[in-house]
Amino acid sequence: MTDARLQELYREALAARSAWPGAACPEPEALQALVERQGTEEERLATLDHAESCRSCSRELELLRALRAGAPSVRRPRVASPWLVAASAIVAVAAATIALRSISAPTNVMRGPSAGGVTLVSPPMHASVLRWHAVPRAVSYLVEVMDAQGAVLAADTTSDTSFALPAGLRARPEPNEQWWVRARLSDGAEVRSAIAPVAPR
Amino acid sequence: MVVPHVTDQISPAIEAVLMRFAAMVRRVGIRHGLSESDVDEVFQEVRIRLWRARGEGSNRALDAIPAGGGGGPAVGEQISSVGSSYLYRTAVSAALDVLRRHRRAREDALEDVGQEPAAPSRREPEQSLESSELAQQVARAIDTITPSRRPVVRMYLAGYTREEIAALLGWSEAKTRNLLYRGLADLRDRLTEQGIGPEAVA
Numbered sequence: 001m002t003d004a005r006l007q008e009l010y011r012e013a014l015a016a017r018s019a020w021p022g023a024a025c026p027e028p029e030a031l032q033a034l035v036e037r038q039g040t041e042e043e044r045l046a047t048l049d050h051a052e053s054c055r056s057c058s059r060e061l062e063l064l065r066a067l068r069a070g071a072p073s074v075r076r077p078r079v080a081s082p083w084l085v086a087a088s089a090i091v092a093v094a095a096a097t098i099a100l101r102s103i104s105a106p107t108n109v110m111r112g113p114s115a116g117g118v119t120l121v122s123p124p125m126h127a128s129v130l131r132w133h134a135v136p137r138a139v140s141y142l143v144e145v146m147d148a149q150g151a152v153l154a155a156d157t158t159s160d161t162s163f164a165l166p167a168g169l170r171a172r173p174e175p176n177e178q179w180w181v182r183a184r185l186s187d188g189a190e191v192r193s194a195i196a197p198v199a200p201r
Numbered sequence: 202m203v204v205p206h207v208t209d210q211i212s213p214a215i216e217a218v219l220m221r222f223a224a225m226v227r228r229v230g231i232r233h234g235l236s237e238s239d240v241d242e243v244f245q246e247v248r249i250r251l252w253r254a255r256g257e258g259s260n261r262a263l264d265a266i267p268a269g270g271g272g273g274p275a276v277g278e279q280i281s282s283v284g285s286s287y288l289y290r291t292a293v294s295a296a297l298d299v300l301r302r303h304r305r306a307r308e309d310a311l312e313d314v315g316q317e318p319a320a321p322s323r324r325e326p327e328q329s330l331e332s333s334e335l336a337q338q339v340a341r342a343i344d345t346i347t348p349s350r351r352p353v354v355r356m357y358l359a360g361y362t363r364e365e366i367a368a369l370l371g372w373s374e375a376k377t378r379n380l381l382y383r384g385l386a387d388l389r390d391r392l393t394e395q396g397i398g399p400e401a402v403a
Contacts, residue, residue: 001389001392001397001398003357003385006339006358006385006388007358007359007360009335009336009339010336010339010340010343010355010358010359011358011359011360012333012336013336013337013339013340014340014359016333016336016337020307020311028296028297028300028301029297031300032293032297034369035369037370037371041370044370045348045349045352045370046348048352048355048356048369048370049348049351049352049355052355052356052359053340053343053344053355058234058359059235059239060300062230062233062234062235063230063235063239063240063243063296063300064293064296065229065230065369066226066227066229066230066233066235066240067226067243067292067293067296068289069225069226069229069368070222070223070224070225070226070227070228070229070230071222071225071285071288071289072218072221072222072225072285072288072289139374140374142364146224146228157364184364184367184368184374186373186374187371187373188367188368188370188371188372188373188374188377189371190368195221
């Protein structure tokens with residue numbers, strides 16, 4: 001049986017279940033703890049197992065998950081290790097150096113929303129390719145081009161640090177198009193760029 | 202409590218950030234059945250909270266957002282990590298309140314009606330009987346697979362990508378892929394044991 005057929009049947013089974021919460025449903029705080037990765041893995045897996053088999057909880061979890069995924073430049077708390085502290089110090093010095101240089105010399109680089117985020121390279125006029133700087137430990141990048149309302153016009157997941165705009169977007173550039181890049185790191189964490197205008201190009 | 206024109210009471214820059222935040226949440230959630238009305242309700246609650254907090258002078262975390270910022274694309278870059286964290290926490294708090302409110306409303310409705318309403322069915326009985334039985338067999342087979350793999354399989358079958366599953370659980374892509382494939386193999390084994398193999402289903 002193909003994955004697609006299994007997905008179809010599973011959704012059908014879920015749709016036949018009650019959309020109303022029952023006594024076994026976890027509290028909304030437990031769903032939020034899952035999203036925030038708080039608690040033991042065993043607890044989170046148990047919450048997730050129920051949520052994904054329950055129409056009511058899966059909808060609630062999706063709301064909380066989407067809030068987390070769509071939040072502007074919110075990073076998950078990480079446990080600092082000694083080497084990470086040292087690396088952070090090096091990054092901070094490098095960032096300060098770059099910041100000082102940027103005061104005297106304008107640059108086409110757009111900083112990410114927080115230290116360690118993805119740094120976009122401002123596209124030149126009529127650019128057909130969007131570029132960003134590599135992020136250490138990134139295993140893939142999700143790049144999205146959106147209209148002013150946030151609707152996705154083009155998207156791609158890549159291990160590269162560039163994205164060729166589809167011909168349709170290059171042919172009909174919109175002044176309010178925006179783009180951003182989210183990097184998936186090797187430990188599953190995610191860092192992201194600021195949302196930046198695609199124009200001028 | 203009626204709070205008309207809340208958007209008039211918060212700065213254009215914050216409203217712009219909120220609108221972009223809401224658009225992102227819609228875009229992330231829409232693929233997994235999140236309704237626009239759910240998102241709108243939460244963000245209206247967020248606006249009310251920001252409006253109240255501004256009146257009380259207690260949301261200084263948002264001062265990093267320029268009051269006259271206008272709402273252009275640069276606003277997303279101007280928002281500080283403190284401001285975005287405050288917005289996120291406000292949105293989560295609002296969402297939890299909305300979810301609790303919905304649950305209470307459903308419980309009240311259940312008490313009034315005295316029984317749980319039946320799940321909707323859009324199919325004709327003759328169309329769905331055989332398929333529904335198969336769907337239930339799949340659901341029951343999932344219940345029997347290894348607990349550590351089961352939630353991953355459920356998420357995948359509900360339409361989440363491996364990347365989304367890994368992000369939620371804080372796992373590496375390799376761990377997620379490994380548990381997913383093993384879980385799907387478990388599921389197919391269980392179905393085969395029940396006589397439901399590739400040849401049994403189109």
